[in-house]
Amino acid sequence: MRLLVTGGAGFIGSAVIRQTIAETDHVVVNVDALTYAGDLRRLGSAGASPRHHFVHLDICDGLGLHAVLDAHRPDAVMHLAAESHVDRSIAAPAAFIQTNVVGTSVLLDQVLGYWQALAPVARDRFRFLHVSTDEVYGSIDPPARANDDCSYQPNSPYAASKAASDHLARAWHRTWGLPVVTSHGSNTYGPHQHVEKLIPRMIARAAAGQPMPVYGSGENVREWLHVEDHARALRLLVDRGVPGRSYNVGTGDERANIDVVRQIAAVLDELRPAAAPHARFITSVADRLGHDRRYAMDADRIRTELGWTPNVAFNEGLRETVRLTLAQQAEAR
Numbered sequence: 001m002r003l004l005v006t007g008g009a010g011f012i013g014s015a016v017i018r019q020t021i022a023e024t025d026h027v028v029v030n031v032d033a034l035t036y037a038g039d040l041r042r043l044g045s046a047g048a049s050p051r052h053h054f055v056h057l058d059i060c061d062g063l064g065l066h067a068v069l070d071a072h073r074p075d076a077v078m079h080l081a082a083e084s085h086v087d088r089s090i091a092a093p094a095a096f097i098q099t100n101v102v103g104t105s106v107l108l109d110q111v112l113g114y115w116q117a118l119a120p121v122a123r124d125r126f127r128f129l130h131v132s133t134d135e136v137y138g139s140i141d142p143p144a145r146a147n148d149d150c151s152y153q154p155n156s157p158y159a160a161s162k163a164a165s166d167h168l169a170r171a172w173h174r175t176w177g178l179p180v181v182t183s184h185g186s187n188t189y190g191p192h193q194h195v196e197k198l199i200p201r202m203i204a205r206a207a208a209g210q211p212m213p214v215y216g217s218g219e220n221v222r223e224w225l226h227v228e229d230h231a232r233a234l235r236l237l238v239d240r241g242v243p244g245r246s247y248n249v250g251t252g253d254e255r256a257n258i259d260v261v262r263q264i265a266a267v268l269d270e271l272r273p274a275a276a277p278h279a280r281f282i283t284s285v286a287d288r289l290g291h292d293r294r295y296a297m298d299a300d301r302i303r304t305e306l307g308w309t310p311n312v313a314f315n316e317g318l319r320e321t322v323r324l325t326l327a328q329q330a331e332a333r
């Protein structure tokens with residue numbers, strides 16, 4: 001099988017490629033613009049595999065995509081390239097509209113032309129996995145959980161740009177029959193995440209003896225998913241997801257941000273007892289604009305229809321993430 005992965009130098013895309021190269025015979029074409037968020041070192045030894053082909057390309061470049069599709073003839077596309085940080089979308093939304101909305105439409109257009117020209121058997125087998133987020137559903141009041149077909153109420157520019165891209169992917173399926181499968185993943189964590197995101201940022205700050213800034217009261221609740229579990233779900237969806245369907249990918253493991261930050265401090269106390277207690281670095285800062293209170297999904301469809309279950313429990317996953325992130329951040333200095 002030949003897979004085209006967009007955003008394969010990013011946090012989740014690189015995990016998809018590492019797993020694919022390690023566990024299958026597939027060939028992977030990795031299309032990534034290498035923005036500030038992209039780093040090919042995340043691929044480790046998979047990056048040097050003869051089955052990994054890197055193409056430095058912006059998904060807004062239609063001619064470039066056309067040439068890549070023509071040269072590599074993929075059997076499936078996994079679309080992860082995106083601007084992904086909510087705070088940046090509040091500071092400067094234009095890049096989010098450009099990559100997440102315009103870029104997705106350019107990619108869909110090119111893939112549609114490629115798919116329409118395939119032989120019937122190859123066309124039937126082809127899949128376009130559109131990777132989205134739980135943030136499109138907006139803030140969900142407890143005890144409710146968003147199911148796979150929940151209506152959209154995106155509140156940040158990031159969430160709105162992802163919601164727009166979901167609608168485009170749906171339209172390319174409904175209008176032309178492009179076999180699109182959509183995933184909605186929850187807050188993802190693990191080693192190799194960019195330092196701007198909550199968990200690596202808190203680790204870096206506390207390890208440097210600097211304040212660990214928590215938005216507002218820290219009561220905002222997120223559902224945490226380990227990056228290896230997320231990558232496994234995406235690989236399952238590209239193999240067995242039903243075209244036209246959306247699948248939530250969540251663990252049900254809800255935690256308030258303040259509890260996650262306290263837990264990071266506790267793990268650091270164990271790993272670096274001389275600097276304990278790290279919780280003394282936790283400080284409250286002005287809340288994020290429009291900060292969603294709670295994300296929570298019902299992920300029954302992927303569990304019951306496809307048999308996916310997360311393997312990594314949060315407590316173990318977080319401990320390992322803190323340990324590896326400290327090592328990675330030390331290496332980068």
Ligand SMILES: NC(=O)c1ccc[n+]([C@@H]2O[C@H](COP(=O)([O-])OP(=O)(O)OC[C@H]3O[C@@H](n4cnc5c(N)ncnc54)[C@H](O)[C@@H]3O)[C@@H](O)[C@H]2O)c1
Nearest residue numbers: 007009010011012033034035037038058059081082185188
């Ligand atoms: N991280 C999460 O918690 C999470 C949760 C659910 C869904 N998602 C979604 O998963 C996908 C991957 O997220 P991530 O956390 O790995 O993001 P990331 O920011 O770590 O990686 C994004 C990658 O896309 C590349 N990229 C950005 N703009 C591009 C463009 N115009 N053309 C080509 N490449 C471009 C970057 O260079 C980078 O390698 C995104 O679509 C995101 O919305 C993320």
